Amino acid sequence: MSEAVTRIQVGGTAGSEPYEVLVGRQLLGELGGLIGDKAKRVAVIHPEALADTGDALRADLAGQGYEAVAIQVPNAEEAKTAEVAAYCWKALGQSGFTRTDVVVGVGGGATTDLAGFVAATWLRGVRWIAIPTTVLAMVDAAVGGKTGINTAEGKNLVGAFHPPAGVLCDLAALDSLAVNDYVSGLAEVIKAGFIADPAILDLIESDPEAARTPQGPHTAELIERSIRVKAEVVSSDLKEAGLREILNYGHTLGHAIEKNERYKWRHGAAVAVGMHFAAELGRLAGRLDDATADRHRTILEAVGLPLHYRYDQWPKLLETMKVDKKSRGDLLRFIVLDGLAKPTVMEGPDPAVLLAAYGEVGQ
Numbered sequence: 001m002s003e004a005v006t007r008i009q010v011g012g013t014a015g016s017e018p019y020e021v022l023v024g025r026q027l028l029g030e031l032g033g034l035i036g037d038k039a040k041r042v043a044v045i046h047p048e049a050l051a052d053t054g055d056a057l058r059a060d061l062a063g064q065g066y067e068a069v070a071i072q073v074p075n076a077e078e079a080k081t082a083e084v085a086a087y088c089w090k091a092l093g094q095s096g097f098t099r100t101d102v103v104v105g106v107g108g109g110a111t112t113d114l115a116g117f118v119a120a121t122w123l124r125g126v127r128w129i130a131i132p133t134t135v136l137a138m139v140d141a142a143v144g145g146k147t148g149i150n151t152a153e154g155k156n157l158v159g160a161f162h163p164p165a166g167v168l169c170d171l172a173a174l175d176s177l178a179v180n181d182y183v184s185g186l187a188e189v190i191k192a193g194f195i196a197d198p199a200i201l202d203l204i205e206s207d208p209e210a211a212r213t214p215q216g217p218h219t220a221e222l223i224e225r226s227i228r229v230k231a232e233v234v235s236s237d238l239k240e241a242g243l244r245e246i247l248n249y250g251h252t253l254g255h256a257i258e259k260n261e262r263y264k265w266r267h268g269a270a271v272a273v274g275m276h277f278a279a280e281l282g283r284l285a286g287r288l289d290d291a292t293a294d295r296h297r298t299i300l301e302a303v304g305l306p307l308h309y310r311y312d313q314w315p316k317l318l319e320t321m322k323v324d325k326k327s328r329g330d331l332l333r334f335i336v337l338d339g340l341a342k343p344t345v346m347e348g349p350d351p352a353v354l355l356a357a358y359g360e361v362g363q
């Protein structure tokens, strides 16, 4: 018996085209309809780890009459570079890709960020469809239209807001994911819990060990709840004029750690440390109650996410945080909580409080 498909609408306000995020199994039958009949060519951008999936998709699309090409890119953050984007542009140019043709990004968040960026920049913007294959990409990266690549100076420093035409989250894809990558995605799920939907935290805390696997009893609900949080925020503030900044909870320090580790740490792991830091910052500034701050430690630790980073790296991390996209001039800005599900912006925190918060995180 096939499981039900959940459809979550995104956008449709403030001039952005609406699109759907589908969550379920065996969703590939939906792809042809999303691509549409104006397209002649389809480029399937996939990571090395999903070579078979990329080729199967290409063959399927060719069988449907499209001129389909598969573009294989490196795994993980190695794909989010100007060089790899240029490689993709070359492949599109060589296949005669026009404005009515469609890019499909299948993979984790690194691949969908790259594929979306390639689609945003090719001919100043062609349609693209995301097929996220990690928890993190399903609940966060593939939804909301932030696309981009890294530079030597930092994370996602080059990019564009370019929403997809549709997102297909096939839960079966999660079965082949390494446990480390599955757990990394839980950081963004937990983020959605702290900033907007505490029921997510309750579900994870009811059995943290089960939450670490796709076979856990709450997998679909956790993914759907997190997507709804993201969908609601980006639908009202696509270009991060205000509200959308709450999705950056834990990211100011998290991105600095990723850069410091030359992108060898998974994004979710770095964001977990960043959320621990943000919770301590909120607590020490007298905004966040002890129980909610402590809850960050217990839930992140319970699913196996890291809480700590190297104490001696603070000066470098502070320097990197200055180019965070939330910074304004010399003003550092952090998302903190005024309480559970009450995210807010903290501007220009006292350097002594920042250091004290890092004192709880560094070791």
Ligand SMILES: NC(=O)c1ccc[n+]([C@@H]2O[C@H](COP(=O)([O-])OP(=O)(O)OC[C@H]3O[C@@H](n4cnc5c(N)ncnc54)[C@H](O)[C@@H]3O)[C@@H](O)[C@H]2O)c1
Pocket: 047, 048, 049, 050, 074, 075, 076, 077, 080, 107, 108, 109, 110, 111, 113, 133, 134, 135, 136, 137, 140, 141, 142, 143, 144, 145, 146, 147, 156, 173, 174, 175, 176, 177, 178, 181, 184, 185, 188, 266, 267, 268
């Ligand atoms: N655009 C956004 O709004 C947004 C939101 C959150 C995160 N991100 C970005 O997402 C990226 C992290 O994404 P991620 O955690 O998915 O990591 P990832 O894309 O690096 O994937 C992790 C690894 O798993 C492999 N993989 C992917 N799917 C697989 C599967 N089903 N089976 C086996 N292996 C598979 C990948 O090839 C890679 O080696 C970061 O670059 C982050 O900045 C973007």
Ligand SMILES: O=C(O)C(=O)C[C@@H](O)[C@H](O)[C@H](O)COP(=O)(O)O
Pocket: 140, 144, 146, 155, 156, 188, 240, 244, 245, 247, 248, 251, 325
């Ligand atoms: O969608 C958003 O907005 C987010 O901030 C979601 C984050 O989880 C994501 O990692 C995003 O790519 C970070 O954006 P950035 O603008 O800080 O690079």
Ligand SMILES: [Zn+2]
Pocket: 140, 188, 251, 267, 271
């Ligand atoms: Zn993130």
